[in-house]
Amino acid sequence: MKKLILGRVGKKALVGTLAALLTAPTLAFDHFISRDGHQLKDGDQVFRFAGIHAPELHRIENDARGVCKEDPRGWGQYFQWPTADEQDNWIQSLVLTGHKAMRVYVLSVATPYDEACERETHILPPTSKDGMPRLNEVAMVHYDRMIALSDKHGLRLILPFIDHWKWWGGREQLAAFYGEQEDDFYDTSSKTYAAYQHIIEQVIHRTNTITGRKYNQEKAIMAWETGNELKGSTEAFVRETAAHIKRLAPNQLVMDGTYLKINEFSKTDPNVDIISNHFYTVNNNNNPEEVRKNLRAIDGKKVYFVGEFGLESAEFLNSVMQAAVHEEYKGAKAAGAFIWGFRGRRHDGGFYWHREYTGHYSYHLPGFPEGFRNEEQAVVDVVRTAIAQMNGDDTVMPLPAPQAPTLRAIDTPNNLKWLGAPVGRWYRFERATSQSGPWQVIGDGISDGRNGFDPATDVLFADPMPREAGTTYFYRVTAFNESGHSGPSNIESFKQP
Template identity: 30%
Template sequence: MVATGVLLGSLAPLTPHQTAPSSAAPHAEWTTRNTEFVTRDASRLRLGGETFRASGANIYWLGLDENVGGVDYPTFFRIKDTLDSAHRAGITVVRSHMGTSTAQDDANTLALMPSLGEYDDDAFATIDFAVAYAGSLGIRLILPLTDEWEYYHGGHRDFTTPLGLESADFYTDPRAIDAYQDYVDHVVGRTNALTGVPYAEDPTIMAWELGNELEGMTLPWIDEQVAHIKQQAPSQLVAAGRRFDIDPDTLAATALDIVDVHYYPPTPDRVSADAATVTAAGKVYIAGEYASTAATPALLGPIAQDPAVSGMFAWSLFGHDDRAGLVPHDDGFTFHLPGGTPSEESRAEAIRQYAVDIGVVLPALPLGAPLVTSVHRAQGISTITWRGTAGAAGYVVERQVADQPWTTVTEEALGASAGTVTDIESPAGASYRVRALDGTGASGPASDVVRPDGGDVLVDPVQDWRLSSAHEGVTVAADPDGGSVVATDGASGSVAWQRAGLARAEFQVDEPSAVRVETSGDGRTWAPAATVVGDDGAVVADGLVGDHVRVVLAGDAHLTRATLRSAAVDPTAAPGAFSLQAPLDGTTGATSIPEFSWTAAADAAYYRFALTDSEGTVVASAGGLTGTSYRPDVTLVPGSTYRWSVEAVNGVGTTTSVPTTASFATRPLPTEALVVEDFEEYADDADLNTSYVRNTGGGAVTPTLGENPSTGSQAGRFAYDLTGPGYAGVVRTLAEPQDWWGYTGLSLALRAPTGDDVTVQVVAGGSYFETTLAVEGEGWQRIDVPLSAFAPPAWAGDAVLDPSSVTQLAFYLGGDGAGELLVDDVVTTVDPAAVVPVDPGTPGTPGTPGTPGGGTGPAAGPGSGSGAGGAVPVGGTGPAPDGSASPGLAFTGSASTTALALAALASVLAGAVALRAARRRRLASTTTSVVERGEAS
């Protein structure tokens, strides 16, 4: 049996060891599910007498965040929401950098240690809450205490630079070691102001990590720091590790419990191999970070069956924004639960399944209610914004007019990442609410109903001071429900807001009698406002005069929400005139992925777009567009004519664009192949190395010029060693973008050893796309890759391939071997439908032979293999692309049909002619430009 930590233990109240400060006065009793410590038994973790394996995630920002328009503390809502999402997905241990919070010379005044040896205990507020709330869910924590890297939350240089030391001195100089240990003492020795439990005595903290990805650790340093921490926290574990591979000193450190290894990207074989190495040394193994984009059943399924792996921690988890939608992050490895995009959803499901596979019992929890955060009325149209709720796979926004039944604002449910919708009807007197949907489509409870009454409504959950205009004598105090505003001294304090046309304010408080509402025209002179207590207990001030309102809290009153209603000015006329910009009427040569744009119309609330073909059939349409450009998710037919139109809409009426419609024609399919790379322009190895740059994050790659024996021409040779990172690659940035629009794919000759993956990667339209080739055997072979096989890498965001602007070409190897990759003659492939049929010649007549073979036509050549959306070897055997015999170039696979093979022959021949002509030009001149190299002939 595997203990999971999810359902272990009872909800036990925490006994305070000291009185919590007023700024953190608990509003509800804190409980914990973590009543026993996780322990180590040789190379395994134990909990409650059973083996414990962690389903983990990194939530690095729980103490201090960089995703809030600058560096600031995350709100209690965001901490709670993300931990709730993790808990629902079976996450049992969270790794967080909240124990790392240092700076130099007050460069970051929000840090725990803004200057060396100086501490700000107010900065513990978010950390206290994260520890307390994780405990209430049964989630354990691993907390690094410093960092190799100089990120916003600080790192080990904060203990050396102020002392005039080099960064490497962190591990050897007694002054730096003393400074680090002083910081460790302050953090590990902290007593949680919410629960009263010392950190060192809290089973929620499973392990302290010496630092994140520390690269310079020595065995004496590790031994000393482990002993120092265990002296203060004897019941907690200690972890250490460096970036990407196993630090041998961690294996030799006798008292160290956990070795942490990181993977970008991971493979099952490498994880299991590292786990075997670590456990053979008697240590617990965890993958403390792995690229969440690699979370698939193919990765996590085998790892779940390997008992040597005690934890897999995906990097990095984010939750809902305080106002709307999901918090974005741009490191390429962000994920949300249960997923904000289709690719995230599949990764989230793989992570959930991993938890189940290692024995975690997923909690069956009801959905919470969303919170409508605003209804903004502009130009007579209302836009509804809401804060999401943990576990939501989608949302439904509903509208009610008078006593009529509730109806949906949109035809279909909105996705998990949604947080804003425009009601394109916006009937007078409408009220709004939002429901969350789970993965089955079942809805949770509705949000509170908001009725804007023709105006604007702003809802402030008072988790921070972003929406208020002033506050005095108050703080946001944490409680198990999130947080609320209280007076810091227990006497009185106030929060003020400013809104143009302010008419009404409602305040959710637990003690209405302890609240006073005041109004002001200038924010300086205040007068009491008449109030009533609503049916829901809210204190309501109606008929306000002036643009300022404030609420004064006395005693222990807790404010959890402020709702402000202000007047909105509706338009008196339809939107103003505007014009269509691109593509202009009469444009020709457009690509099949156009972006349409138009000028802004005065007083427009939104726009409606329509695209029709030459027969008048609607190809694409969209409404509720608030911007002045739109790219529909549609592929148009090459060589065809289309018309497009836009209407501007507001609450009064509709205005049609000038001109009313615009026509454009798409470019016909290309008929000649484009030479992407044939390696003929490089004078020597140095020249090649200038163009093909190694990805320094991967293994060693050495580019040199080689020979393609099939053609006698130059080829690119890339000697590689994948030891360590597990991948290696070279990248060529094109001097001028290449236009691959209308081509069906790429064709390239290569020779590669078996056992290692070969991937072609391109940057098109500013986004990354790649495909792994189907290499068969070790000899030279030609492979066709359909453009449809290129997809965003696991670490990249979702994108649609726009082949009209290709700016980068790269070759990557993946695996754990070493060898040579040779590449030559990379060309685009032409759609057979675009090739002009060849005159078959004059057929022979009985007794009078005609042209030999019954006509004239192309020489025999390679056919086109078939495959389901992937890179496929070209079928048949035949000459090289330049028409010469190629005994050394094997073509593997088989053609689907004779007709397809004949069509492909014409396509390849067209490419061969272009390639041969291009090569001849290069032989005549060694100064051929990149632009010429990109032209077909």
């Protein structure tokens, strides 16, 4: 199991020489994740996991741009699609720090304010009054890539469909397509529910434009979740939805996305595999005892998963995480647990971030001293310890040495921009007057881990050395962490005017 912390090598990679094995890209998973009673299995091995919840692997909220005032809901944000480099970096950041699985956020639903707020969504309104909603092909290509990269690097995905809430556009916005109310989403005879069923069918039957496989054949997809925090789920809603998903994707698992309670009917529904809950202090359930209560309520009949918890001190989060790792009822333990929440690196340097109402910022991997007010390094340690424990390991594996970062084209050496390595903590910048060197170190121990970074105004690193007019300077950057150094990045040049 220890090899899973650094990724997975598929059967095809066993062909060829040892040198080929060491350089070959990670290939497809061998198995779908299956359920055996209250346990998840990867082949014949028990599958347990922990991590920092990464909701935005397929759509990113750019908090640095602030609030979109044209959205009358009062908190309209600027969302954008990630670049391929960003998605690859985020998924590698998770896998190389030990993550084996990840639950992402929902498919976004169109609102009347999207154009004014310069954003697109996954789900578009129907073209006729009683028609079905459409998938936005532009959006879904990024979803395709998330799945393909997860398969490549060794990350299992939990994919929820629709949100109870309206942050990304959810049940209220879907119901608005048909002149219905938000609670009609849970009414299995409503137009909104029919649209929801149609979305599920479109998504599961979609052919991935990168892998060429239908989604229901993607082994990286561990489970489909009925939705995010679906507080109003009824027995009929869960029964019909779970059966619909299972008919469409019999090799993948189904998770009941109900929030704040354990549904008795889900314990006996043959199409429900996983029951989850989210813990937050505002709901008076963010404590280790909630893990025990949920395990007793499920009674060993289904897999149990703590989908989200957070927004507390590192010490408190550790108490909940340790309950998720160790608490047992009738032989059943939590299959996994995620602390909220993660944001990844930007294409041109620094990190995306999100600030919660509690004042907590999102966490960055592999953890940085700049996040001390957020106890970032302590929280990452909590998670990596739990990952090791879930794997049955006695110690936390060290981070691998980072790969080379990517230096971006240089507009001015007074603001050097680079995409950091997935597990890089620090960077060394070098300059030369020839592409072949000799190289002079101009900055060492540079970090890209600042929280609240605004690329419009902030600079991560500027060349501090004088430059002569008419001279062309060449730059490169190396990443390092406590385990070692990368090779140098690509070389970029700048001619001083």
